[in-house]
Amino acid sequence: MKSAVQHLLGIKDLHQEDISLILSTAKQFKEVLQRPVKKVPSLRDVTIVNLFYENSTRTRMSFELAQKRLSADVINFSASTSSAKKGETLLDTVRNILSMKVDMVVMRHSASGAPHFLAQHIPAAIVNAGDGINEHPTQALLDAFSMIEKFGDLKGLKVAIIGDIMHSRVALSNMYLLKKMGAKVKVCGPPTLIPKHLVEALQVEVTYNVEEALQWCDVANVLRIQLERQNQPLFSSLREYNLAYGITRARLEKLQQSITIMHPGPINRGVELDSDVADGPHSIILDQVENGVAVRMAVMFLLSNPNRS
Amino acid sequence: MRNILSGKQLALTVQRLAQHILEDQLTSSEIVLIGIQPRGVLFSDRLYQAIQAIEPSKQVNYGKLDITFYRDDIRKELHVANATDVNFSIENKQVVLVDDVLYTGRTIRSAFDALLAFGRPAGVKLCVLIDRRFSREFPIQPDYVGKSIDSLFSQKVKVFWEENSLEGRVEFL
Numbered sequence: 001m002k003s004a005v006q007h008l009l010g011i012k013d014l015h016q017e018d019i020s021l022i023l024s025t026a027k028q029f030k031e032v033l034q035r036p037v038k039k040v041p042s043l044r045d046v047t048i049v050n051l052f053y054e055n056s057t058r059t060r061m062s063f064e065l066a067q068k069r070l071s072a073d074v075i076n077f078s079a080s081t082s083s084a085k086k087g088e089t090l091l092d093t094v095r096n097i098l099s100m101k102v103d104m105v106v107m108r109h110s111a112s113g114a115p116h117f118l119a120q121h122i123p124a125a126i127v128n129a130g131d132g133i134n135e136h137p138t139q140a141l142l143d144a145f146s147m148i149e150k151f152g153d154l155k156g157l158k159v160a161i162i163g164d165i166m167h168s169r170v171a172l173s174n175m176y177l178l179k180k181m182g183a184k185v186k187v188c189g190p191p192t193l194i195p196k197h198l199v200e201a202l203q204v205e206v207t208y209n210v211e212e213a214l215q216w217c218d219v220a221n222v223l224r225i226q227l228e229r230q231n232q233p234l235f236s237s238l239r240e241y242n243l244a245y246g247i248t249r250a251r252l253e254k255l256q257q258s259i260t261i262m263h264p265g266p267i268n269r270g271v272e273l274d275s276d277v278a279d280g281p282h283s284i285i286l287d288q289v290e291n292g293v294a295v296r297m298a299v300m301f302l303l304s305n306p307n308r309s
Numbered sequence: 310m311r312n313i314l315s316g317k318q319l320a321l322t323v324q325r326l327a328q329h330i331l332e333d334q335l336t337s338s339e340i341v342l343i344g345i346q347p348r349g350v351l352f353s354d355r356l357y358q359a360i361q362a363i364e365p366s367k368q369v370n371y372g373k374l375d376i377t378f379y380r381d382d383i384r385k386e387l388h389v390a391n392a393t394d395v396n397f398s399i400e401n402k403q404v405v406l407v408d409d410v411l412y413t414g415r416t417i418r419s420a421f422d423a424l425l426a427f428g429r430p431a432g433v434k435l436c437v438l439i440d441r442r443f444s445r446e447f448p449i450q451p452d453y454v455g456k457s458i459d460s461l462f463s464q465k466v467k468v469f470w471e472e473n474s475l476e477g478r479v480e481f482l
Contacts, residue, residue, distance in 0.1 A: 021389070028375060028390040036398070037426035040378035301378070305387050 007119050007126040008299055010135035011176040019141070019181060025298035026145050026291070033069070033294055043072035046304050048104040049097050052129070053079040053090075056108055058265050058289060059129050059138070063106050066296035075102070090114065094122055104300065107131075125303045133167050133229060139264050140173035142295040144181065146288045147219055150260055155182040160213040162188045162245065163223030163272050166195050167230065170264045171223055175202050188213035189223075189245060192234040210245045214255055221262040222247050222273050238271050248274045258282050265289070313439065313466065313479040314456055320475035322455040323352075326436060327359035329453055330405055331367065333434075339368040341402045341430075345420050346375040346391035349408035352438050352468065355475050356407055370397045374406075379419040393423075400428035405453075409468045411437040414449035439466055439479055 005018055032040055048067050052060055060076075067074045077097070079085070084093060094105065104125045107115050112132030119126045130136040144154060151157055159178055165171045165187050178185045179202060186205040187194060199206050207213050214220060225241060235241050242248075247261065261273070261283040269275050278285060314322060334340050340360065344353025350373050357371045372395035377388045406420055417435060424433065436453035441460045460466060460481070470477035 025390050028377070028392060031393050032378065032426075035426045036428060040426075041422065042378045042383055045384075302387075305383065 006303070007115070007128075008137050008303060009115050009119060009126065009128050011137045011140050011173045011180070012135065014137075014177075014180070016180050019144070019177060022141055022295070022298050022302060023145055023148065025302060026141070026295040029069075029297040029301070030291065030294040032297075039069050039071060041071045042301055043067070043070035043304055046070075046104060046300075047073040047075070047102045048106060048300070049075045049077060049102045050129075051077045051094065051097070051105055051107040051109075053084070053107070053109040053114070054130070056129070058292065059108065059136075062289070062292040063127075063129060063138075063296050066293050066300060069293065070297055070300060072104075072300070090118065091121055094118060098122055098124055104303065106300075127299060127303065130169055132169065133172075134169055135173045135176075136169040136264075137173050138292070138296050138299060139170045140177040141299070142288055142292040143170075143174055143221060143262060143264070144177055145291045145295050146262065146284055147183075147260075149287070149291070150284060151218065154178065157183045157219065158186070158217045159183050160186050160188055160217035160220045161223065162210060162213055162220055162247070164193045164225050165189050165198070165223070166193045166234075167226040168223045170221075172198075174221060175204055179204070186213055186216060190235050190241070210247075211251065211254070214247070214251060214259060217259055219260045219262060220247065221264075223264065224266060224268055225271055238268075242271050246270075246272055246274060247277050249276045249280070252277060252282075260284055262288060311481040313458055313481065315478035316476050319477050319479065322438065323355050323475045324359050324363075326438075326453050326455060327356055327363055330356075330436065331360060331364055334403065334405075337403055339370055339402070341370045341372075341397075341399055341404045343372045343374050343395065343399075343404055343406055343424065345406065345408045345416060346373055346377075346393070348410075348468065351470050352409040353407035355470070356436070359475060370402075372397065374420060374423055376416060376419040376423045379422040381415060381419065395427050398428045399424065399430045401431045402428075404430045404433045405436050406433055407436045409437065410439045410441065410466050411435070411449075411451055412441045412444055412466075414445045414447035417449050418447050438468060441466060 050063055106127045106129050108129040109131050112134035114131050115126050115128040128137055161171050175185055188207050188210055191208055261277055263285050267273050267278055342357055344350040360369055375391045375393045377390040434452040437451045438455035440451050440454045440457040442457050465482040467482050468479045
């Protein structure tokens, strides 16, 4: 990674060559994960804290497994069982953890920009594991890795991102990454869930018609409806959302070509994605999860690599 | 720039090493050859080819090993990982590890660690094209040597191969 890259806060800050280096390193780590001994000693001198201020299953387990495969020492922190409940500030918590000689912080937080704030105040390397509605860079990287694995290259690949664009950090990170790597991006969802200024700034195409998006794309990355981030009703009901935007087998059967289905998880079955599509032959959802470990190994390996003086 | 090995001489050296490995492993059912990425593989590709040309009926398991994740200087600078391709078990096998230039021995030390991720070999032998004598930082010695040379710490030794050929040249840079 370029020496300027000290943290992974978002895809926005990365150059094309940084992304390529992460993805090519991840490919080598994926091979490591097929070996009888799936562990390398690269990070045995590195201690990492997983700081999760928001719930997570996949991302957290994936990071922890990646750290263990790299031989790093790992400590885990959940806000719900910690002194954050007693009112300790984020900065105080992290400073206390760092005084125990921790080198890297993997952080998820419900506030957008929390890892950026931390990066300005502490000397450790920071990996953003999702901040509010801003970015989820490792998810975009593993999505890209999975697409490259399937299609060979991102250049010219048509990717439809369907669903709750407004509240999705996965969508934002994916849009940044895909645009930087030369893919074509179209977002699709109810008008209330697609912020107009955002898609204009990122120069991605927009459609409010799911059939049109599916007909156009090679890959549909289907997003979860994030009810926990919606302070007001943005569509009338989950049932109506499913009827208008849900990816169903009937919708896929109408297409002239078969398309690849992705989802960052957790899936709301029967809302944005029907079960027979999620579990169907064109779904690479579990490949995404598998690739997540290799991609996160690459990110932490590369961030630990340069002289961090 | 000073020449160490060149042209036909290099091809003969590769063939001699192939003969030597075959001679040693005559009674074993197969040969396990593993080249170290990236530059050792350019040599091991040719060694593999030479072994097959001499003894086409001998089974040779040929793999490529990247040692980036096992290096002891991983924090000093950025090392870009190359592909590892060892799609067989080395459990109880005699392994011949192949690199082009043996210098401090640190790469080979790392390669031992990397190798053990694929099983516990019965034994490991080391084949190098060039042995830079008296410069080892670890107690590692080669079993098959193309040519031993004396060199200064400040000198660099590099092997250049001609495409699809056992020929090439080895030079001080």
